[in-house]
Amino acid sequence: MMVTFIEVFTEYLSVMAFMYKAANQRFQWNKTFFVIAIMEYGIVMGSGKYVDNRVGMIMIYSLLFLYAKIKITHNWKPTVRVFGTMLIGIPVMQILVYYVFKDFMIDLDDYRWYGILVNCIIFVLILLWKEKYIYNLGTKITRFKEVFLVILFVLFFFELLLLYKKDGYITTQVQIQALVSVGGLVLVMVLWMSSEMEKSEKQEELKMYELYTKTFEDLITAIRIKQHEFNNHINAIKCLPYTAKSAKELIAEQNRYCDAVLEDTQIVKLLKLESSPVVCGFLYSKLIFAQSLDINVFYEVDPIKVERFIAVHHFIEITGILFDNAVEALINGDRESHSPNQVILRLSSLEDTKLLLEVANLSRMYPNAQIEEFFVTGKSTKGNNRGVGLSRVKLLTQKYKAELHATNQQYYGDNYLSFRIIFRLDRLFSH
Structure with a gap:
C-alpha cells in the first residue's frame, strides 16, 4: 500500500509541476494540492473494487482539470491549453524517460518502483526546465507542428504495440490513457488553430x-x-456688406458663402x-x-x-x-x-x-x-x-x-x- 501511495503521489507531483510550468507559473504547495492528492489516491485504491476503472480515470482527470482552472490559470481557455498539453506531455515524457534510462536501472521485483523512479526524474526535469527552453520549444513546435503531430502519434502507437507484445493484450487503463492522450492532442491542435486565427x-x-x-x-x-x-x-464675410448692392443680394451672398464654408470644413x-x-x-x-x-x-x-x-x-x-x-x-x-x-x-x-x-x-x-x-x-x-x-x-x-x-x-x-x-x-x- 505504501509503495502504491508513493507511486501515485510522485506521478501526481510530476503532473502538477508540468501544468504549473505549462502555465508559466511558479510551483506552489497549498491545502487544495494535498486534498486532491489524497482524493486521487483514494480513487486509485478504489478502482476495480468499488469504482469502475474508466470512471476512476474520469474522476482523476476531472479533479486535475478543476485544480488547473481554480489554482493555476483561473480562465477556461488557458486551462484547456494547459490541461491538453499535460495530457500529451506526461505520457510522452514517461515513454522517453523510461526507454532512455531503462538500461541503467537495477532489476526490481516490484515494477511500481520503476514508475516511481520515472516520475521522480520527470519531476526534476520539469523543475530544471527554464522558461527560455519552453519558448524555444514552443517556437519549434509551432513551426513544425505537422511533423510534431506525426511523431506523437508514432510514439503512442509504438507504446501500445510494445505493451501488446509484452502482455498479449492491452489493458483497459492503457486504452483509456491512449484515448485521453489523443484527446489532449486534439485539444491542443484546436487551440493552436484558434491562436493562429487570433494572431492573424x-x-x-x-x-x-x-x-x-x-x-x-x-x-x-x-x-x-x-x-x-x-x-x-x-x-471675407465681414467685407460682403461693402460689395453687395442691396440687402437682398447681401443675404444671398452670405448664405451661399456660409454654405460653401460649412461644406468645406465638415471634416x-x-x-x-x-x-x-x-x-x-x-x-x-x-x-x-x-x-x-x-x-x-x-x-x-x-x-x-x-x-x-x-x-x-x-x-x-x-x-x-x-x-x-x-x-x-x-x-x-x-x-x-x-x-x-x-x-x-x-x-x-x-x-x-x-x-x-x-x-x-x-x-x-x-x-x-x-x-x-x-x-x-x-x-x-x-x-x-x-x-x-x-x-x-x-x-x-x-x-x-x-x-x-x-x-x-x-x-x-x-x-x-x-x-x-x-x-x-x-x-x-x-x-
Missing part, C-alpha cells in the same frame, strides 16, 4: 493602426489648415468621435479617396465610442467594404438620377445602447430579391465569383449579433441604396 487578426489590427494613425495625423494637419482658412473666410465633424484615432484616420482616408474621384460625401457623426460595440479592426473592415462598394457603384454609373455623385455615411448613437452605421449611395431602384442576392458569395452585379465583400459583412454582423438591413431609401428626392447595421449592447453581452 492581431496582425491585421496592427497593420490598420500603423496605416490609419498616420492618416489621423494628416487629418489634424488638414483641420489646422482649415482653421487658418476659416479666419480668412470670416474676414471637423470627425473629431466628434470618442473612438480611437485609428477610426478617425480611417474615415478621413475614405473621405479623401471619394473626393479624389469627384464624389461628394455627406456624413453625420455623433460623439460615440465605436469600441463599445465592435472591435476597431472589424468596424474598419465592415465600413471599408460598404464604402468601397458604394464608390464603385457610382463610378460604374449604377443610377438613374442626374444628380451629382454622392455617398451618405452615418454613424449615430441610439439611446446610448445602440450604434447605427449607414452607408448609402445614389442608385437605381433594386428589387428586394436582387438585394438579398448581394450577400451570397459568388453572386453580384459585378459579375461571377464576386460579392465576397458583402458576404463577409454579413458574417461579421452575425458575429456581433447586429441587425443588417439593405433597402432602397429616398434622400434629397433621389433613390439611394442603403446598408444599415445596428449594433446593440444588450445583444452583444447576452448569452
Whole structure:
C-alpha cells in the first residue's frame, strides 16, 4: 500500500509541476494540492473494487482539470491549453524517460518502483526546465507542428504495440490513457488553430493602426489648415456688406458663402468621435479617396465610442467594404438620377445602447430579391465569383449579433441604396 501511495503521489507531483510550468507559473504547495492528492489516491485504491476503472480515470482527470482552472490559470481557455498539453506531455515524457534510462536501472521485483523512479526524474526535469527552453520549444513546435503531430502519434502507437507484445493484450487503463492522450492532442491542435486565427487578426489590427494613425495625423494637419482658412473666410464675410448692392443680394451672398464654408470644413465633424484615432484616420482616408474621384460625401457623426460595440479592426473592415462598394457603384454609373455623385455615411448613437452605421449611395431602384442576392458569395452585379465583400459583412454582423438591413431609401428626392447595421449592447453581452 505504501509503495502504491508513493507511486501515485510522485506521478501526481510530476503532473502538477508540468501544468504549473505549462502555465508559466511558479510551483506552489497549498491545502487544495494535498486534498486532491489524497482524493486521487483514494480513487486509485478504489478502482476495480468499488469504482469502475474508466470512471476512476474520469474522476482523476476531472479533479486535475478543476485544480488547473481554480489554482493555476483561473480562465477556461488557458486551462484547456494547459490541461491538453499535460495530457500529451506526461505520457510522452514517461515513454522517453523510461526507454532512455531503462538500461541503467537495477532489476526490481516490484515494477511500481520503476514508475516511481520515472516520475521522480520527470519531476526534476520539469523543475530544471527554464522558461527560455519552453519558448524555444514552443517556437519549434509551432513551426513544425505537422511533423510534431506525426511523431506523437508514432510514439503512442509504438507504446501500445510494445505493451501488446509484452502482455498479449492491452489493458483497459492503457486504452483509456491512449484515448485521453489523443484527446489532449486534439485539444491542443484546436487551440493552436484558434491562436493562429487570433494572431492573424492581431496582425491585421496592427497593420490598420500603423496605416490609419498616420492618416489621423494628416487629418489634424488638414483641420489646422482649415482653421487658418476659416479666419480668412470670416474676414471675407465681414467685407460682403461693402460689395453687395442691396440687402437682398447681401443675404444671398452670405448664405451661399456660409454654405460653401460649412461644406468645406465638415471634416471637423470627425473629431466628434470618442473612438480611437485609428477610426478617425480611417474615415478621413475614405473621405479623401471619394473626393479624389469627384464624389461628394455627406456624413453625420455623433460623439460615440465605436469600441463599445465592435472591435476597431472589424468596424474598419465592415465600413471599408460598404464604402468601397458604394464608390464603385457610382463610378460604374449604377443610377438613374442626374444628380451629382454622392455617398451618405452615418454613424449615430441610439439611446446610448445602440450604434447605427449607414452607408448609402445614389442608385437605381433594386428589387428586394436582387438585394438579398448581394450577400451570397459568388453572386453580384459585378459579375461571377464576386460579392465576397458583402458576404463577409454579413458574417461579421452575425458575429456581433447586429441587425443588417439593405433597402432602397429616398434622400434629397433621389433613390439611394442603403446598408444599415445596428449594433446593440444588450445583444452583444447576452448569452
